[in-house]
Amino acid sequence: MARVIVLFRTNDAEGYAARLKARLLPRFGPSRVLDTPVVPHPGDAVIALIGRAWLRAPGANGGRALDDPNDPVRMVLAEALQLRLSVIAVFLDRTPRPPADLLPEPVRGILTCPSFEMSLGNFHQDADAVISRLPT
Numbered sequence: 001m002a003r004v005i006v007l008f009r010t011n012d013a014e015g016y017a018a019r020l021k022a023r024l025l026p027r028f029g030p031s032r033v034l035d036t037p038v039v040p041h042p043g044d045a046v047i048a049l050i051g052r053a054w055l056r057a058p059g060a061n062g063g064r065a066l067d068d069p070n071d072p073v074r075m076v077l078a079e080a081l082q083l084r085l086s087v088i089a090v091f092l093d094r095t096p097r098p099p100a101d102l103l104p105e106p107v108r109g110i111l112t113c114p115s116f117e118m119s120l121g122n123f124h125q126d127a128d129a130v131i132s133r134l135p136t
Contacts, residue, residue: 002041002043003041004047005034005047007037007046008035008048008049008073011053013049013092016118017035019127020127039079048090050091050095050110055102074104077110086133088114088133
């Protein structure tokens with residue numbers, strides 16, 4: 001595996017992203033753990049942190065961010081799915097899985113990826129479960 005991209009919306013999962021990155025660093029090293037939206041490459045893995053505001057986060061054009069083809073989260077997720085990379089969906093604090101009809105077509109594949117739940121109260125066990133699914 002080349003890199004682990006922790007994909008999240010700033011106003012939705014920033015704290016979880018920081019904690020997860022701290023758990024990933026000892027195993028993968030700082031050059032292989034990214035927490036900013038970057039173009040994924042073959043061999044990369046993407047962990048998509050999905051909180052309650054992920055689906056309805058506002059975009060730059062006034063609509064939902066996910067509906068904007070230039071939204072960085074959508075772009076990275078869509079590219080990772082298209083490349084058939086290892087993508088893991090992590091639903092935070094009992095966030096429900098979004099219905100397919102509310103997701104733009106390029107990111108609907110997130111619904112068929114391996115998924116986990118994560119909460120602060122069980123963070124270490126939840127993070128270990130997610131990390132165990134990453135290719136090495």
